[in-house]
Amino acid sequence: MRDQIVIKSGYDQFPAWERAFADAGIQAIRWEDRDDHLDAIRYALVWKPAPGDLAALPSLEIVFSIGAGVDHLVGDDLVPAGLPVVRNVDPGLTAGMVEHVLYHVIRFHRRMADYEADQRAGRWKPRLQTPASSHTAGIMGLGELGGACARALAGIGFRVAGWSRRPRVAEGVDCFHGRDGLAEFLSRSETLVCLLPLTAETCGVICRETLALLPAGACFINVGRGPLVVDGDLLAALDSGHLRGAALDVFHREPLPPDHPYWRHPRVTITPHVASITQPATSAPHIIANIRRHQAGEQLTHLADLALGY
Amino acid sequence: MRDQIVIKSGYDQFPAWERAFADAGIQAIRWEDRDDHLDAIRYALVWKPAPGDLAALPSLEIVFSIGAGVDHLVGDDLVPAGLPVVRNVDPGLTAGMVEHVLYHVIRFHRRMADYEADQRAGRWKPRLQTPASSHTAGIMGLGELGGACARALAGIGFRVAGWSRRPRVAEGVDCFHGRDGLAEFLSRSETLVCLLPLTAETCGVICRETLALLPAGACFINVGRGPLVVDGDLLAALDSGHLRGAALDVFHREPLPPDHPYWRHPRVTITPHVASITQPATSAPHIIANIRRHQAGEQLTHLADLALGY
Numbered sequence: 001m002r003d004q005i006v007i008k009s010g011y012d013q014f015p016a017w018e019r020a021f022a023d024a025g026i027q028a029i030r031w032e033d034r035d036d037h038l039d040a041i042r043y044a045l046v047w048k049p050a051p052g053d054l055a056a057l058p059s060l061e062i063v064f065s066i067g068a069g070v071d072h073l074v075g076d077d078l079v080p081a082g083l084p085v086v087r088n089v090d091p092g093l094t095a096g097m098v099e100h101v102l103y104h105v106i107r108f109h110r111r112m113a114d115y116e117a118d119q120r121a122g123r124w125k126p127r128l129q130t131p132a133s134s135h136t137a138g139i140m141g142l143g144e145l146g147g148a149c150a151r152a153l154a155g156i157g158f159r160v161a162g163w164s165r166r167p168r169v170a171e172g173v174d175c176f177h178g179r180d181g182l183a184e185f186l187s188r189s190e191t192l193v194c195l196l197p198l199t200a201e202t203c204g205v206i207c208r209e210t211l212a213l214l215p216a217g218a219c220f221i222n223v224g225r226g227p228l229v230v231d232g233d234l235l236a237a238l239d240s241g242h243l244r245g246a247a248l249d250v251f252h253r254e255p256l257p258p259d260h261p262y263w264r265h266p267r268v269t270i271t272p273h274v275a276s277i278t279q280p281a282t283s284a285p286h287i288i289a290n291i292r293r294h295q296a297g298e299q300l301t302h303l304a305d306l307a308l309g310y
Numbered sequence: 311m312r313d314q315i316v317i318k319s320g321y322d323q324f325p326a327w328e329r330a331f332a333d334a335g336i337q338a339i340r341w342e343d344r345d346d347h348l349d350a351i352r353y354a355l356v357w358k359p360a361p362g363d364l365a366a367l368p369s370l371e372i373v374f375s376i377g378a379g380v381d382h383l384v385g386d387d388l389v390p391a392g393l394p395v396v397r398n399v400d401p402g403l404t405a406g407m408v409e410h411v412l413y414h415v416i417r418f419h420r421r422m423a424d425y426e427a428d429q430r431a432g433r434w435k436p437r438l439q440t441p442a443s444s445h446t447a448g449i450m451g452l453g454e455l456g457g458a459c460a461r462a463l464a465g466i467g468f469r470v471a472g473w474s475r476r477p478r479v480a481e482g483v484d485c486f487h488g489r490d491g492l493a494e495f496l497s498r499s500e501t502l503v504c505l506l507p508l509t510a511e512t513c514g515v516i517c518r519e520t521l522a523l524l525p526a527g528a529c530f531i532n533v534g535r536g537p538l539v540v541d542g543d544l545l546a547a548l549d550s551g552h553l554r555g556a557a558l559d560v561f562h563r564e565p566l567p568p569d570h571p572y573w574r575h576p577r578v579t580i581t582p583h584v585a586s587i588t589q590p591a592t593s594a595p596h597i598i599a600n601i602r603r604h605q606a607g608e609q610l611t612h613l614a615d616l617a618l619g620y
Contacts, residue, residue, distance in 0.1 A: 010436075013438070092441050096439060098466055099416050099419070099466065100416075100420070102413075102466065103416040106410075106412065110410070110413065112581075115580070115581050115582070116579070119573065119579070119580045122568055124564075126583060126584045128321055129586075129587050131402050131591075131592070132405060152466060155465065156408055156412065157405045255434035256434060258432055263429065263432050264432075269429070270425070271422075271425050272428070272434045272435060272436045274436045274437065277436075277439050
């Protein structure tokens with residue numbers, strides 16, 4: 001009997017996962033077919049399981065997260081006690097995030113939205129431009145994704161500051177950490193990019209107090225999780241003009257409810273949680289390698305600590 | 311008497327030029343003050359001089375172009391016979407062009423305009439995304455600017471093809487050249503970036519025949535010069551859907567006339583010749599170095615050949 005991995009994804013990527021696992025002799029099972037394979041399913045690769053979903057798989061040995069965060073696995077009855085949870089490591093996911101963040105930082109820095117408004121008005125209005133070296137992008141969260149974004153931004157000439165919970169060192173990045181480093185970090189961040197994991201500690205970190213510390217006219221990019229932000233405080237900072245713009249990819253409720261003020265706010269750009277999507281071809285090797293380690297009785301890598309939230 | 315350089319620019323950057331030259335002991339003169347300095351003005355740094363403008367400077371020894379191209383200096387009575395013309399070399403100009411090209415290639419690759427339309431319609435519609443390695447950006451013109459854009463795009467994972475008049479080698483770029491290499495180059499270019507100089511040979515190079523060679527659904531970015539494109543042919547390719555989009559920064563006539571169909575075309579994004587602007591702080595060192603060479607009786611570098619057009 002081949003090893004079996006059951007997949008619950010937000011996207012219709014099953015054929016790509018199936019190919020990627022087949023090469024390693026692992027059979028992918030569609031979520032809707034799981035009841036026919038209950039004894040053989042040892043591994044689950046999931047995005048947002050419902051309570052009880054995973055407990056109903058009696059032979060499950062490892063839970064792999066499809067998303068970059070594991071916050072979707074924190075809650076009552078989501079992951080049975082004692083099961084290891086492995087974080088996603090995907091060079092393709094990282095590359096997609098770098099594209100999204102570069103795009104929005106350049107868009108703010110070069111005032112592309114103003115040029116779009118000019119086009120709608122039939123207005124030819126060149127503006128002087130400033131070099132990227134005069135613009136500081138502040139990256140909150142210097143993990144796999146944040147570190148890659150910081151390096152890419154520094155690589156095309158932006159000044160880059162970074163903030164993380166614990167001390168980090170990154171070449172070409174002014175690094176700050178902890179409560180004590182937050183104010184200094186925020187005061188430099190002309191475009192703030194939030195890539196923190198969602199934990200009990202980070203929930204609501206983007207609020208009136210922290211937004212007020214950004215320089216006047218700053219911009220905000222949220223590619224972390226919706227609940228990192230206090231929506232009313234962000235809207236107030238946009239309405240007052242203290243913030244010039246926000247590019248939001250993640251929200252408290254997804255899909256974003258139709259009546260949410262973000263949809264029609266002139267300073268808000270919305271994308272539907274697509275800043276980056278896990279790519280089966282580049283994500284599977286890490287999962288397969290961990291399955292091999294498990295079978296050989298070795299320690300798994302990139303284990304998440306659900307109590308910490310990442 | 312200090313060396314004097316007179317400046318005719320499209321932007322109000324005089325104070326920055328003045329500072330940059332003052333450090334080298336060279337006095338910058340505003341264009342409108344030139345008649346008070348006719349005997350002392352040995353150098354002119356210009357954008358789009360009018361016929362006769364330069365001939366009216368009796369002590370002129372070198373003409374420096376502010377723009378990346380020298381096409382604005384080709385024409386009757388623009389540059390007095392025998393005067394050397396030096397091209398612009400500005401790391402700041404190159405960096406700005408890289409920002410603009412990265413932005414628009416990512417915008418097309420990631421279908422950001424579709425997400426903007428979704429937001430206007432209040433529609434939450436995630437789309438599967440493909441890796442940059444499955445998208446080929448084709449760079450026409452592999453000089454200072456095109457080469458930098460090719461390297462930056464390859465650096466974030468795009469497949470990059472390049473085309474130039476004469477053979478070139480660039481790491482990570484599939485290089486094509488000459489008439490013979492054009493069809494193969496175009497057939498690969500899912501986003502075509504035009505950075506050619508405007509010469510008698512390149513005028514109208516983007517036309518029905520060349521656009522037809524692009525893959526169906528391709529995108530086009532013009533950051534070279536307007537007359538490289540046959541506007542009617544580009545509009546036809548956009549109307550038919552053969553091209554998915556165009557980001558145009560340069561035009562036959564600038565400002566773009568108010569009644570031009572580009573303004574309101576749903577597949578066209580317009581910027582007003584701001585893809586990149588010469589930065590005095592990073593451009594002046596090259597000019598100063600050439601002035602020093604001239605004074606020492608040495609050969610100037612980066613001389614333009616107005617007969618060739620670059």
